[in-house]
Amino acid sequence: MTGRQAPLLSVRDLKVVFPTPIGMVHAVDGVSFDLEAGQSMGIVGESGSGKTVTAKTLMNLLPSYALVDGSVNFDGRDLRALAAERKTEKHLWGVEISMVFQDPMTSLNPVKKVGEQIAESVRYHLGQTRTAARRQAGDLLEQVGIPEPGRRLDEYPHQLSGGLRQRVVIAAALACEPRILIADEPTTSLDVTVQKHILDLLDDLRTARGMAMILVTHDLGVVKGRTDEVMVMYAGRTMEEASTEAVFSQQGHPYTEALIETIPKINSASHTRLVPIPGQPPVTTSPPTGCPFADRCRYATDLCVAQGPPLTALGNGHHVACHTPVRTPAAETALAANAARGHTATGLEIHQSGVPIGAVTGGLGEQT
Ligand SMILES: Nc1ncnc2c1ncn2[C@@H]1O[C@H](COP(=O)(O)OP(=O)(O)OP(=O)(O)O)[C@@H](O)[C@H]1O
Ligand SMILES: [Mg+2]
Numbered sequence: 384m385t386g387r388q389a390p391l392l393s394v395r396d397l398k399v400v401f402p403t404p405i406g407m408v409h410a411v412d413g414v415s416f417d418l419e420a421g422q423s424m425g426i427v428g429e430s431g432s433g434k435t436v437t438a439k440t441l442m443n444l445l446p447s448y449a450l451v452d453g454s455v456n457f458d459g460r461d462l463r464a465l466a467a468e469r470k471t472e473k474h475l476w477g478v479e480i481s482m483v484f485q486d487p488m489t490s491l492n493p494v495k496k497v498g499e500q501i502a503e504s505v506r507y508h509l510g511q512t513r514t515a516a517r518r519q520a521g522d523l524l525e526q527v528g529i530p531e532p533g534r535r536l537d538e539y540p541h542q543l544s545g546g547l548r549q550r551v552v553i554a555a556a557l558a559c560e561p562r563i564l565i566a567d568e569p570t571t572s573l574d575v576t577v578q579k580h581i582l583d584l585l586d587d588l589r590t591a592r593g594m595a596m597i598l599v600t601h602d603l604g605v606v607k608g609r610t611d612e613v614m615v616m617y618a619g620r621t622m623e624e625a626s627t628e629a630v631f632s633q634q635g636h637p638y639t640e641a642l643i644e645t646i647p648k649i650n651s652a653s654h655t656r657l658v659p660i661p662g663q664p665p666v667t668t669s670p671p672t673g674c675p676f677a678d679r680c681r682y683a684t685d686l687c688v689a690q691g692p693p694l695t696a697l698g699n700g701h702h703v704a705c706h707t708p709v710r711t712p713a714a715e716t717a718l719a720a721n722a723a724r725g726h727t728a729t730g731l732e733i734h735q736s737g738v739p740i741g742a743v744t745g746g747l748g749e750q751t
Contacts, residue, residue, distance in 0.1 A: 391422075391562060392458075392595070393417050393454075393457075394416050394456075395454045396454070397437065398412055398413055401450075402450070406669070409667040409668070410436040411619045412433070416614055421594065423589060423595065423597075423612070424612045427613055428642075428664075430664070433616055433619040440455065441455060441480060442565065443476050444482075474508065479559075479563070482565040484552070485569065487548035491548060496539060497538055497540060497551045500555060501520035501523055501555045502516035502520040505520065505559065508559045520554070526557070526588070527553050528584055546574075549572075553569070553588070561594060562595060565599070566585055569585065611627060613627045618670070621694055621704065623636040623704070624700070624701070633710075635703035635705060636708065637682050638679075638680070665678075672688075672691060674705070681731065681738070683717070683721070683731065688729060692705050718737045721733055
């Protein structure tokens with residue numbers, strides 16, 4: 384008996400499929416994770432990896448034609464069952480689990496004053512009076528660092544800068560004191576200096592409120608030193624899951640390694656985009672039998688093509704889905720063999736150094 388409490392959120396073997404004209408899109412393909420109360424987790428992966436679909440499942444925001452399987456348990460409640468019953472869970476979505484989206488303009492009503500937008504949520508969900516709700520909206524604007532909150536309450540979204548708008552959205556998401564805040568690329572539409580302020584703000588609010596947070600981003604640099612755990616997704620699957628520290632110091636998945644290589648270095652020229660691996664993530668209308676990353680992986684072997692690697696525990700909560708985890712003898716052997724013949728088992732051409740042809744790594748401008 385460890386006496387350990389059940390996690391606040393527990394997702395098991397989540398699968399989301401969309402019927403589309405090009406076929407069944409397997410957007411999320413068997414994802415599992417736990418989130419403890421007050422814990423923060425990053426979900427990281429390139430565009431199309433299934434991050435937003437995962438987040439929307441937790442928020443009950445999937446379109447009705449989505450086919451969902453697996454379980455989502457929040458504080459002892461079966462969220463999928465609640466969603467299926469179409470109950471108006473007034474005290475759940477938007478209250479206990481709340482979400483901040485990438486573009487603040489999509490979550491704000493352009494013709495309504497920001498104070499009203501926040502107060503509305505407080506009145507609807509918590510049944511507060513108009514005066515109390517307005518007071519709380521002002522307090523929230525102050526908490527998210529908006530100067531002159533009293534004046535801002537009566538402004539419209541277009542009167543605010545992008546950074547202030549995103550602060551308003553965060554204030555609205557926090558209005559009902561959520562136990563989990565999901566922030567989906569909350570800073571992508573903002574310029575770099577504002578990005579850091581918003582991320583730091585989210586961190587401070589999370590700590591002050593003992594709230595759990597899921598930070599969704601395509602940029603591993605955003606979660607570095609920020610979240611407790613990271614789940615790396617690719618083609619709807621979990622490639623690696625570990626403490627954030629372990630992801631950076633001892634990452635096991637070649638995809639994680641490649642994502643780390645895309646983080647711009649301090650001394651690199653600005654505005655230069657690093658491309659670690661040629662190619663793009665697949666749209667998975669027919670999930671591959673092997674590893675979905677094999678096509679772009681410099682370590683890929685015949686086994687990677689033939690068999691999808693299961694997510695395997697390495698200890699300390701570190702899990703990797705790879706036959707040749709980086710820095711293991713298996714990876715070194717695979718890379719040496721691929722470099723010697725000039726290509727991987729999937730035909731990805733690589734240099735003798737092991738760098739895929741067409742990739743830009745490390746410093747900038749060194750197109751190899
Ligand atoms: N409503 C939908 N109908 C059909 N396909 C969808 C729908 N929503 C998402 N998808 C597909 O599901 C896959 C995962 O999409 P998702 O939005 O979760 O990616 P993401 O990781 O959030 O990417 P991004 O970084 O671009 O936001 C993609 O292939 C996407 O095209
Ligand atoms: Mg997304």
